[in-house]
Amino acid sequence: MNTPGETQTANQVAPVQLEHGINTGNLWFNTSSFSQPTGVVFGTSGRNILSGPGLFALNASLFKNFKIRERATIELRCETFNLTNSPQFANPSASTTSSTYGYVTSTIGSGTASTAPAAAVPCNWG
Numbered sequence: 001m002n003t004p005g006e007t008q009t010a011n012q013v014a015p016v017q018l019e020h021g022i023n024t025g026n027l028w029f030n031t032s033s034f035s036q037p038t039g040v041v042f043g044t045s046g047r048n049i050l051s052g053p054g055l056f057a058l059n060a061s062l063f064k065n066f067k068i069r070e071r072a073t074i075e076l077r078c079e080t081f082n083l084t085n086s087p088q089f090a091n092p093s094a095s096t097t098s099s100t101y102g103y104v105t106s107t108i109g110s111g112t113a114s115t116a117p118a119a120a121v122p123c124n125w126g
Contacts, residue, residue, distance in 0.1 A: 009043035010034035010096060016049060022104050028052070028092035031102040052091035053104060058083040 017030040029050055037043045061079040068074055088108040093100040 008037070009045050009047070011037050011043045012045035012049075018050075020053075022053070022089060025103075027102045028104050029102055031096075034096065036096045050092075050094070053089040055088050055108075056084075056086045057081070057088075058086075 012033060013035050014030075014033040016033050019027045019029060021027050034043075034045060059079075059081050060083050061077070063078075064076045066074045066076065089104050090106045090108050092102055092104045095101060
């Protein structure tokens, strides 16, 4: 970061290419599309130009009401959450100085990632 008190953005030097890789060794986006700006200037990349992995959860439920008497019923209920047991991946690291720059290395709720939804990478560099 070269502007005190401000969040820096990178210079965009090539079109952004999404790789959609998960884990170290598989980039989420091509990091060579960006470079660190020099001097006290803001980078040329736009805000929120990258998006992280989406969230997917399949929840299911079954309900059956049994009428016992005129005013009494019993409800049988079966519910399941995240039926497919899909992991919820966190956003990739967007800091050019990070050793995990461009990689998705954690899941949401794993204790190492933000608990915010992974809708968009804010593109804060520095």
